[in-house]
Amino acid sequence: MIGSRRFTPIFSRVVFIASIAMLVLTTIPAEAGAPPFFRLQDLEGNWFSLSENLDGEVVYVSFWATWCVPCRREMPHLQALHEEFADQGLTIIGINTDPPGTTSKIKPFVNRYKITYETLLDPDNNVLDKYNPTRELPYAVLVDRNGNVAEIFPGYRKGDEVLLREKIVELLGETSDGSQEAATGETK
C-alpha cells in the first residue's frame, strides 16, 4: 500500500526525534515552581483563588466529573483524608468538570457522597485543559507547604489512596523551611 510505504520512514523519524527530545527533557532535574494558579467559583457562587488560600497548607487539588467511575471510587478516600488531616494543615479541593447544563446535579451528588471538602466548578474546562490537556480523570496535584507541586496523580487505582496518605503525612511533617516535624498521622 502506497500510504504505508510513505508512512513508515516518516513515523520512524518523528518517533526518533521525539525520543531524543524526551531523553533530553527527562534528564533535566524537576524544579518545582509556583503553585497552580486558578480562580473558580464554588457551589454557592463564591470566587476561590488557590494562591490566596495556601497559607502554608498542604493542598490536594483533584479534578473530577459525576460520570467518572474512578472519581467516585476516589472521593470517599479523599473525604476520609480530609476528616483526618484538615486540622493538621491539609486542604482538599475537588474541581468538578461537568458541563454547565448539569450544574443542578452536582450539589445533590456531593451531598450523596457526604463530601465536606471544598468543591469548585470548572464548567468551561479552561483550568483542566491547561493542567491536563489529555483525557484522564481524576487528575490531581499535591502542593506542599511552600506552594510547590510535590506530586501529580493521573487517574485512580485502588491503593493510590495509601500512597497519597503516606505522601500527605510526609508533607505535613515538613515545616515551611523544609525541616521535619513529627507528623501525627501514622501510616495505616
Add this chain to the structure above:
Amino acid sequence: MKPSRHTLLTSVILALAVSVSAQESEEPKTKNYRIFGQLTTLFERNQTGPEPNQPNRLEYSKLNQLASFNIEWKKISIGAQAEYLYWSVPEENRDRLDFDRLREGFELRRYFLDYQSDLFSGRLGTYFASFGRGMTLYVQKNDALQFDEPIHGATARINLKHFDISALWGNVTEPVQQAQFGREFSDEVMGGRIRANLPLDLYLGGSAVRSELERPFPVMVGDRLVTNDTVEVWAAEAGGTSLWGVLDLAGEFSEIKKTEPNRVKEGHGRYLSAAAYVGPLSILAEYKDYYNFAYRYNLPPNAGRANEAYEHNDVKGPRLLVSADFWNIGSLFHASYAEFDTHKTATSPGGTAGDHQREWYAGIEQTIGRVYFEGSFFDRDYTDRGLDETHVLADFHVTVGKRGEIILGYDQRLEESDYASFEVTRSFLAYSISPWGTVSMRYSYEDRSGFDKDDFWGVEIQYLPKPTLIVTVFAGGDPGGLVCAGGQCRQEPRFEGFRANFTWRF
C-alpha cells in the same frame, strides 16, 4: 523483519528516558514562576471491516503528537499546544466518524495569554466558554469524546462586589458539523453576561449571544451569495443557593431567533430546577421546555444520566431525581423518573405524530469489606415510535492486598423496535496494582437484529513507571458506536488493530 537503525536507536533512547525519569528528582527549589506541560504520542493501526480490497474496508495508520507548554507567573499565564497529525491514507478514503481525520499536519491548537485577579480576568487567544447553564452559549472541551475546538478570540470578566460582568468574541468551528460535512466551518460568536448577587443568597442575571454560522451550502438570494446564517439568543436567569439551608432554586428563560436566507425560525428555552436536602435524601426536580432551541453553540440544562443521548431542540416535560444514603452502611441509591413530549404534532408543519418519551433509571453503589459493586439500569420508551432503549452498567471490584484490585465490568446497550434490534455489549476483566498500572482483557459483542453478529477481543496494558509517565498499549477490537460522557455523545468508529500511547508530563 529486520529492525531498522532508527527503530533500534529509538528503543534505546526510550528505555533511557524511562529509566532516567524514574529516578528520584532533586529537592525542589521555590520559585515564583512555574513551567509545565505535556508531551503525548499516539500511534494507531486500524484494519477493520470486510476482507482487504473490499468496499467499506477501513485500513489506516495514524500518528498524533501533542505538545503542551505553559508558563505561570503570578497572575499571568501563557500557554500553547501544538499538534502533529499524520494519516497513511488520502483524505477521500477516510471515515468521517473520526473527528481527527479532518485535520492533518502541524497545527497550533492552543495559544493564550491569560490574566486573572479579583477584579478583572482577561484572556487573549484560545479559550472555552459558556454562559449560565449553557442555554445561550456552550463551547466546551470534552476529552472523553475528543470534542476539542476552542474559541479563537478574546474574553474579559469584571468582578465587582455584587456584580459579575463578562464579554467575549471569537471564531470557532464545531466538531459534529465538521464530521457531518467533512470540512471545518468558520463561525463567529460574540456575547455577554451579567449576574447580580442579591441578599439572602439570591441571584439575578442575563446573557445574550449573536452568532454568524457558516452554512453547509451557500445559497443565492437575488444576486447575493449568502454564506452565513445568523443566530441571536438571549436568556434571563434567577435563583438562590442554600435557601433556608436546604433548598437550591434555579430558573432560566430564553428566546432564540435563527435567521436563514429565506426564513426566520424562532424558538424558546425554559428551565426550572429545585433541589432539596432532607436528612439522607437529596431530591432534585426539574422542568424543561425547549422548542426549536438547539444551535451549534448551546447545550441547555438537563439532569438526565450522563451516559445517554438527549434531545434538546424540541422537548418538554418534568424529571424527578432522588438519591440517598439510607442506612449508613455504605449503600448509595439513586433513581430518576421523567416524561417528555415534543411540541410538534401530526398537524404541525413538518411535524411528527408526537414523540412521547418515558424514562427511568435507578442504581446502587455498595461497599462490603473488600468488595465494591456499582450497578444501574436505564430504560427509555418512545411510546409513539414503538422504540425501547435500555442500558445496563455494572462494575464489580474486589480488593487484593493493599494496592491491588480485580475489576469485572459490564456495559450493555440495547435498542428494540417492532422491526429491528441493535445490541452492543462490552465487558472487561482487569487487574490493577497501584501505582504501576492495569492489565485488562476486553470482550465486546455486537448484534444487529440477529443477522449480523460480531465478537471483539482485546488486551490493554497501562504502565506508569512514575506518575509523570504513562504508557498504554491496546491490541484487539472494539465495536465503536454511541459513546456519551457529560451529557454529550458521539459515534465512535469500529476499531480492530493496535494502539500505543505515551504521555509524559513535566
